[in-house]
Amino acid sequence: MKKIIFFDAKPYDREFFDAANKKHGYEIKYINNRLLADTAPLAAGYDAVCAFVNDDLSGPVADILFNKGIRVIAMRCAGYNNVDLKSVFGRIHVGRVPAYSPYAVAEHAVALILTLNRKTHKAYNRTRDSNFALGGLLGFDLHGKTAGIIGTGRIGQILAGILKGFGMRVLAFDRFPKTDWADGAGVEYVEEAELYRQSDIISLHCPLTPETEYMINAKSLSQMKDGVMLINTSRGGLIETKDLIDALKTGKIGAAGLDVYEEEDGYFFEDRSDEVLTDDVLARLFTFPNVLVTAHQAFFTKEALGNIAETTLGNLDAFFRGESMANEICYHCGKDTCPRKTTGKCF
Ligand code: NAI
Secondary structure (H helix, E strand, C coil), rough: EEEECCCCCCHHHHHHHHHHHHHHHCCEECCCCCCCCCCHHCCCCCCEEEEECCCCCCCHHHHHHCCCCCCCECCCCCCCEEHHEEEEEEEEEEECCCCCCCHHHHHHHHHHHHHHHCCCHHHHHHCCCCCCCCCCCCCCCCCCCCCEEECCCCCHHHHHHHHHHHEEEEEEECCCCCCCHCCCCCCEEEEEHHHHCCCCEECCCCCCCCCCCCCHHHHHHCCCCCCCCEEEEEHEEEEECHHHHHHHHHHCEEEECCCCCCCHHHCCCCCCCCCCCCHHHHHHHHCCCCCEECCCCCCCCCCHHHHHHHHHHHHHHHHHHHCCCEEEECCCCCCCCCCCHCCCCCC
16 A cells, blocks of 8 residues: 655645545555655655645755655645756656636635625624624725736636626736637736736736746836735735735725735644734735735635545556656646656656
């Protein structure tokens, strides 16, 4: 029986992986701690590592895992910006779950938009306190407004469909435009600066890459409409948070919904309610009444967790059968469809 060491395990991970594993038959050792240089030696004696978005898969950690005999890592997430691709190349195969429920993430983006706009989180607290006043709860009709979507892959396309349902005009920017989809969906591709100029709501759905890191910065913020709503369910590093704070202070940004944060590693997914918050930038974000932070929960639906468990274990099945994993990270271009990968010649 092959043995998997499963880092950063939460009770909900165990529930869904144990259910899926009935069919796959692995021995899974759940570890509460994150994968770090300190915990990586625990992988000795296991056949595979299962890791998540905030685990450390930098070069030094990959070295330790390789030296402990690990030849496959199953990421139970879509993003892999935490994996040092150069370091694993030629040594450790890395699989991921490219799509588990794009609906979950797109629908969470909509939840952030609606909450920030109609302030239902404030209304919930007010009415429980017998405060039935409406002051401070004023929103706007989404109907007729313009949404700008950056990154029109699986999630961005679903969000576009939902926002079209609200009667919004939807603009999009993508490095690789999908014009056939856009024509059918009634979405207009525009240049990045044009999207910033015209959009009332901007939602980020592109991956974090060297090119997209800090794409939302003082310069791009200055190009946006006054009072724009910014939604980020993609990766924290897309936004230079200090510049966002400056734009919140001036009112340039009217509202921000953040499911991800560039320094989330030490906080998100953990209960730290009895500790002092030492991250001054995150603390400053919490002072704004028009900022809503959720702790990387956009993916968190029953459907998504079931799909994640099944695909993660399926990736390992393929690896242990000696096949190339369909969802192996491509070490050359990052694309699932890279021919060098699908021919099994990635390394
Ligand atoms: P996808 O790969 O289907 O789509 C990404 C899109 O971004 C593609 O159309 C691509 O052409 C575009 N893109 C790439 N580079 C770009 C650039 N420089 N400028 C503009 N567009 C660019 O990915 P999917 O499944 O839609 O996921 C999007 C992101 O959502 C992921 O990269 C991940 O970081 C994040 N995510 C967040 C989750 C959460 O729980 N908050 C869960 C799952 C994904």
